[in-house]
Amino acid sequence: MSEAASSTRQRDLPLITFENVDLQRAGRKLFSGFSLSVTEHRIGLVGHNGSGKSSLLRLIHGLLKPDAGTVRTLGLDTAKEASQLPAQVGFLFQNPDHQILFPTVSEEISFGLLNQGLHASEVDQRVKAILTDYGCEAWGKRAVDELSGGQKQLVCLMAVMVLEPRLLLLDEPFASLDFATRLSFIKRMRKLQPGAVIASHDLELLQDCDRVLWLEQGAVKADGHPKDILPAYQAEAIARAEKEL
Numbered sequence: 440m441s442e443a444a445s446s447t448r449q450r451d452l453p454l455i456t457f458e459n460v461d462l463q464r465a466g467r468k469l470f471s472g473f474s475l476s477v478t479e480h481r482i483g484l485v486g487h488n489g490s491g492k493s494s495l496l497r498l499i500h501g502l503l504k505p506d507a508g509t510v511r512t513l514g515l516d517t518a519k520e521a522s523q524l525p526a527q528v529g530f531l532f533q534n535p536d537h538q539i540l541f542p543t544v545s546e547e548i549s550f551g552l553l554n555q556g557l558h559a560s561e562v563d564q565r566v567k568a569i570l571t572d573y574g575c576e577a578w579g580k581r582a583v584d585e586l587s588g589g590q591k592q593l594v595c596l597m598a599v600m601v602l603e604p605r606l607l608l609l610d611e612p613f614a615s616l617d618f619a620t621r622l623s624f625i626k627r628m629r630k631l632q633p634g635a636v637i638a639s640h641d642l643e644l645l646q647d648c649d650r651v652l653w654l655e656q657g658a659v660k661a662d663g664h665p666k667d668i669l670p671a672y673q674a675e676a677i678a679r680a681e682k683e684l
């Protein structure tokens with residue numbers, strides 16, 4: 440097959456599929472017979488606390504395995520081919536402390552590249568390049584422990600982006616980023632090649648998505664274009680809050 444034909448085929452393949460997935464968490468069934476096919480480039484996830492957004496992202500990454508059914512990410516079965524996923528799928532966790540493993544910024548950003556078998560000099564070069572790209576040239580030797588929450592989140596973002604993933608999974612990526620960093624991240628996201636699934640309570644961030652899924656108790660309550668789904672979700676959230684007052 441020619442390179443062009445092969446890349447067209449890759450583009451047309453679903454990025455993610457769920458087939459009849461069951462998942463139990465904390466002894467309770469969260470997903471039951473959940474099916475989904477995603478071909479769009481950028482997907483937003485909304486839903487109230489505990490609706491299953493993070494669990495869905497973890498299933499996509501293979502961090503959680505379905506109790507029944509199949510999850511395929513970039514064509515790979517997450518239960519059987521999970522070891523191939525970290526090289527292609529980047530995960531930005533809600534809490535940076537769940538992601539950071541190393542004492543210094545450059546060690547944290549280097550880890551994935553070293554894991555991929557790159558030579559130390561190339562790793563060094565790529566780490567410096569991404570620090571510069573994000574305006575953090577002086578951060579390399581800084582102790583991660585001494586960074587603020589937002590700065591830690593930025594380190595996590597750089598550690599993910601330096602690997603040039605094909606798919607990004609972002610769980611509340613902006614929770615502690617300041618306004619300017621947030622804006623520059625949104626600009627970057629618009630230019631990015633990789634597909635992205637973004638779970639967020641920040642509805643503005645999701646306006647740019649190609650498709651938004653509204654989750655409720657482990658099921659898709661609504662699925663469509665952000666201009667239809669986000670106002671409906673917002674209206675329901677306002678009505679719910681008013682009822683509780």
Ligand SMILES: Nc1ncnc2c1ncn2[C@@H]1O[C@H](COP(=O)(O)OP(=O)(O)OP(=O)(O)O)[C@@H](O)[C@H]1O
Pocket residue numbers: 464465469486487488489490491492493494495
């Ligand atoms: N580490 C865990 N162990 C066991 N159960 C969990 C764990 N994390 C979440 N759950 C359960 O799974 C369900 C879905 O949680 P999940 O974190 O996927 O929701 P969410 O939509 O991402 O919520 P939030 O908006 O609060 O981040 C909840 O009922 C929760 O109690």
